[in-house]
Amino acid sequence: MGYRVAVVGATGNVGREMLNILEEVDFPVEKIHAIASRKSIGVEVSFGDQILKCEDVEQFDFSTVDVVLMSVSGSFSKEWSPKIGAAGPIVIDNSSAWRMDPDVPLVVPEVNPDDVEWANRKNIIANPNCSTAQLVVALKPLHDRARIKRVVVSTYQSVSGAGKEGMDELFDQTKNVFVLGATPPKKFPKQIAFNVIPFIGAFQDDGYTDEEAKMWNETHKMIDPAIKLTVTCVRVPVMVGHSEAVNIEFHEPLDEDEARDILRDSPGLIVIDKRDDKGYMTPKEAQGEFPVFVSRIRNDPTVENGLNLWVVADNLRKGAALNAVQIAELLHARGLIRQKALA
Structure with missing residues (x-):
């Protein structure tokens, strides 16, 4: 028997990606709601071969579902996540609203899976910031080996992190530079x-x-x-995929060869690190992929x-939708989803 799942914010970039990934990984779904x-209301989104019509959050009975994936604003989540959690389902929230709440676990399954065990305090689990998610997947196995003392990070964050409006602005400005000149910025503070x-x-x-904090x-x-x-966070003219230059200082000795071996053996990571002009990963190549890629070690x-x-x-996958689905898979594997009897 599968679960009854609701995706809130189903028309956005991340919401649509949540639906795609739930189908890709074959998460046990009995019934799904957008x-x-x-x-x-009535806007159509896809889930595998199914076409779903969006339902009104104000009218939906959340007591009828087992898992809710949220891709909404922080203010919306602050209002709705406690109400949804109180109705019974476990809420996996992608906003910043609950990440630092001491009673809400903040989870990346490759990093701190055991924290899901205390999700019942509020029935909410938080997804980290997109840039944090990929960073901690790379840092955790190295920290376990040599204890990290200090990290300096510069990010190169794609416009999809700012939603569809950010992607549209980059597309329109790029196109118009060659015609009448770039259109004035609306979503971003500068061109x-x-x-x-x-x-x-x-x-x-x-x-x-x-964002840096x-x-x-x-x-x-x-x-x-x-x-x-x-941290210094930088927006770059890339559609999808965040990159980070990471400088790490350890308490204990750790050379590049051992670090490379550790990262190769760590979950959720792929090392692409050859010393030639194509031996590294770029955000274009990472688009649509599940893992975090590490290069230039x-x-x-x-x-x-x-x-x-x-x-x-x-960033739309491991940085958001994929991590949320992986949390749901972790809850399923540990038997932590309170499943309701089907009517």
């Missing part, structure tokens, strides 16, 4: 076509953005609060016990 806001923007989110008092706060919660981590001779990595993943 849920959206009132303005999207994104043929440009990079060293600003994602909102500035905090310390000069960092909240998410990465160190979430890494601390999932791996180790003693890790010192500093090399010693950093400027610090004691230093290492550099290049980390790439599809």
Whole structure:
């Protein structure tokens, strides 16, 4: 017997990807519902060979389902996730609303799977920020071996991280540069076509953005609060796929050859690391793929016990929809989904 599943925010990039991945991995689904806001009632989305018509979140009875995957804004999740969880199903939320709540586990299955065991406190599990998800998959096995002291990360984040509006803006600006000149920015603060923007989110008092703060706060919660981590987040003119230049300083010696072997043997990771002009991964090649890819593994001779990595993943998949589905698979494997009797 399969589960009854609802995807809330089913018309967005990540919501559609959740539906695609649920079908791709053959998650045991008995019945699936596509849920959206009132303005999207009747909009059609696909689930395998099925065409689903979106249902109104305001009218839907969440007590009739077992698992809810949420791809909505933080404010919407703050309002709805507790109500949905109280109705019975386990909520796996992709927004930033619950990530740092001490009573809500923040989970990447390759990193801290045991944290799902206390999800019953609020019946909510949080998905990390897209850039954090791929980072911690690469950091965790290295931390287990040599204890990470400090990490410096520069991100190269695709426009799909800003939703369909971000993708449309890059497409339109790129096209129009060759015709009448780039259209004025709307979604992004500056032109994104043929440009990079060293600003994602909102500035905090310390000069960092909240996007940058998410990465160190979430890494601390999932791996180790003693890790010192500093981040610069940059939006780049790439449609899908986030990349990260990662510099790591360890407490204990770890050279590039041992690190390469550790990463090759770690779950959710593929090492693509040959020292030729095509021996590395790019976001274009990672698009549509499940794993996190690690390239350019090399010693950093400027610090004691230093290492550099290049980390790439599809941000709509491992950075969002795939990780949510993998959490659902983990809950299923551990028997933690309270399944209701079918009517």
